[in-house]
Amino acid sequence: xxxxxxxxxxxxIVGSVVIHINFxxxxxxxxxxxxxxxxxxxxxxxxxxxxxxxxxCYVFNVTNxxxxxxxxxxxxxxxxxxxxxxxxxxxxxxxxxELDEIVHTTTSKYTLNKKLSVPISRHDKVTVLNPAYIGAIxxxxxxxxxxxxxxxxxIPKLFPNQSSIFLTVRPxxxxxxxxxxSCNEKKxxxxxxxxxxxxxxxxxxxxxxxxxxxxxxxxFQRTNGTIRGPFxxxxxxxxxxxxxxxxxxxxxxxxxxxxxxxxNTVKGTDTITWAPLIRAERFVTMFTIELCRSxxxxxxxxxxxxxxxxxxxxxxxxxxxxxNTKCFCQIEKDVLQCLPQGLVDIYDCQKMPGILSExxxxxxxxxxxxxxxxxxxxxxxxxxxxxIEPYTGAPLSGSKKIQxxxxxxxxxxxxxxxxxxxYFPIVWCANVRSxxxx
Numbered sequence: 377x378x379x380x381x382x383x384x385x386x387x388x389i390v391g392s393v394v395i396h397i398n399f400x401x402x403x404x405x406x407x408x409x410x411x412x413x414x415x416x417x418x419x420x421x422x423x424x425x426x427x428x429x430x431x432x433c434y435v436f437n438v439t440n441x442x443x444x445x446x447x448x449x450x451x452x453x454x455x456x457x458x459x460x461x462x463x464x465x466x467x468x469x470x471x472x473x474e475l476d477e478i479v480h481t482t483t484s485k486y487t488l489n490k491k492l493s494v495p496i497s498r499h500d501k502v503t504v505l506n507p508a509y510i511g512a513i514x515x516x517x518x519x520x521x522x523x524x525x526x527x528x529x530x531i532p533k534l535f536p537n538q539s540s541i542f543l544t545v546r547p548x549x550x551x552x553x554x555x556x557x558s559c560n561e562k563k564x565x566x567x568x569x570x571x572x573x574x575x576x577x578x579x580x581x582x583x584x585x586x587x588x589x590x591x592x593x594x595x596f597q598r599t600n601g602t603i604r605g606p607f608x609x610x611x612x613x614x615x616x617x618x619x620x621x622x623x624x625x626x627x628x629x630x631x632x633x634x635x636x637x638x639x640n641t642v643k644g645t646d647t648i649t650w651a652p653l654i655r656a657e658r659f660v661t662m663f664t665i666e667l668c669r670s671x672x673x674x675x676x677x678x679x680x681x682x683x684x685x686x687x688x689x690x691x692x693x694x695x696x697x698x699x700n701t702k703c704f705c706q707i708e709k710d711v712l713q714c715l716p717q718g719l720v721d722i723y724d725c726q727k728m729p730g731i732l733s734e735x736x737x738x739x740x741x742x743x744x745x746x747x748x749x750x751x752x753x754x755x756x757x758x759x760x761x762x763x764i765e766p767y768t769g770a771p772l773s774g775s776k777k778i779q780x781x782x783x784x785x786x787x788x789x790x791x792x793x794x795x796x797x798x799y800f801p802i803v804w805c806a807n808v809r810s811x812x813x814x
Contacts, residue, residue: 409652412619412768414478414611423649429462430808431486431596433551434735436750436801437502441542444784449796452750455502458547459492462807464648469606476614477623481605482646486552486596496548503544505800506535508557508593509791510782511579511729512570517787528789533564541784541791551803552600554583554592561589580728595780595803604665612651619769620649622663633668633724635712639703644670647762647776648809650769653687660689660762666778667732668725669704671695673762681763681772690761693739716741719781719799731781734758735804747798758804771809779804 414420434456444450463485470479490496512531516524532539534557545555559571571589578584580598582591605626612619623629624642631640644661653660659672673689680686694700696718705714706721715721715731718740722730735758736751737744745751762774784800786792 409616409767412616412652413613414609414619414649415613424466424468427464427648427809429464429484430489430492431460431462431805432457432492432808433460433803433805434458435502435504435547435550435803436748438504438542441503441540444542445540445791445795447794447796449798450748450800452748452801454750455494455547457493458496458551459489460486460552461489462486467603471611472608475608475623476611476618477608478611479606479608481603482607483601483603484599486600488548488552496546498546500546501544502547502550503542504550504802505782505784506538506541506543507581507595507729507782507802508534508579509541510784511581513787513789513792514729515573524787524789527566527570528787529791530564530566531570532791533560533567534558534570541795550594552594552597554594554597557582557591557593559589559591580726596805607646609646609649617651619651620645621651622646625663625665625668631668634703635705635707636703639669642670647774648771650762650764650771652769653764653766656687656766660764662762664776666726667720667722669720671760673760676761679763684765684772686763686765686772688761688763690755690759691734691739696739716744716799718744729782731783731799733779733781733799734760735777735779735806736801737779744799747796748801751801774809776807777804 411417412419414423434454435458436452437455438444439451439453440448465483467481467483468478469481472479509531513524513528516528535543536556536558543550543555546553549555559567559574561568561571574582574591578591581593581595583594583597584591607622608624610618610621610623622642622644625631629642630637631642634640642663644663647662650660656675659674661670661672663670671691672695674692676688676690678685679688698714698717701720702712702714704720705712707713718733718737719731722732733740736753738753738755738758745753758777760776763772764770765772780802781799782802784795785797786795
């Protein structure tokens with residue numbers, strides 16, 4: 377998960393090796409558990425120290441964009457990995473002794489790792505469905521019908537040298553660096569309303585430039601250096617089984633994103649801090665801010681990582697079963713509108729259009745694989761998992777994997793009048809953690 381100081385490594389080795397010797401097990405277990413709560417001491421220093429991670433992304437390159445606009449299904453070729461070094465940091469704001477909780481925020485800073493990425497020259501390009509175009513069209517469809525008719529065909533004018541629903545850009549630009557968006561009202565006065573809306577209510581996917589009316593669009597730049605939270609997390613001093621549990625997010629213990637209090641309740645860890653698992657639990661719970669919800673990972677098996685024993689947990693299909701996901705459906709005109717199994721609309725969570733899934737629609741409705749060619753779901757490649765050292769709760773390795781999709785559908789505007797319809801993958805990324813990262 378991250379590089380522990382020598383003392384942290386020592387306790388992990390003690391916890392995983394010595395504790396198995398029956399004569400010493402109860403004594404060692406006692407001292408290990410006493411060292412774990414997040415109070416002043418070595419483990420608190422470890423918890424509050426910067427953590428090095430990887431973000432590894434694969435962009436879905438569309439090889440037949442013109443044909444898609446004429447009704448054919450998309451053909452996709454995965455381009456990657458494009459790997460970024462991530463430095464994940466916590467900023468402690470307060471400690472609530474009564475509730476045994478720490479109040480903190482987090483930030484992540486990303487830097488392209490050229491050594492671990494596929495070679496990328498300045499001439500290398502990928503073609504992807506334009507998320508800003510689809511988002512703007514989605515916004516117009518929520519307004520009276522005249523708005524789509526009046527402004528829908530003008531949206532492509534925001535993108536210099538682009539004239540379709542697709543963008544052909546450098547892969548690093550669509551991920552973090554940004555694709556230029558220009559509100560040139562002098563040249564295109566018909567953009568006035570759209571540009572005023574963009575200026576007053578900028579999408580999180582847009583970064584303002586120093587030049588008025590010029591923005592940069594990317595998938596993840598909004599996360600680079602941005603403060604997240606605040607969160608409250610249990611210290612585990614009073615109850616070691618609660619160690620690392622996130623108990624509130626953005627000041628709320630129960631969010632207002634979903635349809636029920638149960639699905640809105642903030643619970644689970646951040647996947648970095650875990651309570652000790654003296655016995656293998658059937659499942660563990662993590663809170664995922666990308667989805668504004670908790671997810672369960674089921675026990676899979678005991679594994680060994682670099683000679684240290686761990687318990688492997690992984691996200692399984694039951695996460696997406698309808699009886700577990702109805703409360704995450706949107707309500708329109710008092711009617712529950714549910715997406716196909718394996719998909720979740722994140723607009724209310726992230727305030728930007730997007731539909732998330734597991735990579736290659738793993739664990740999703742099989743019908744989703746009939747739209748785009750080039751998707752091959754594979755648990756060994758695409759599942760989210762965590763390996764936890766049981767006696768210390770130290771994460772030995774793990775990978776959280778999410779795919780971003782958009783819904784493409786026919787609408788009465790020039791560029792969308794003949795398109796094929798379906799859920800269109802854009803990119804998938806793995807947030808990779810390893811205790812043994814070099």
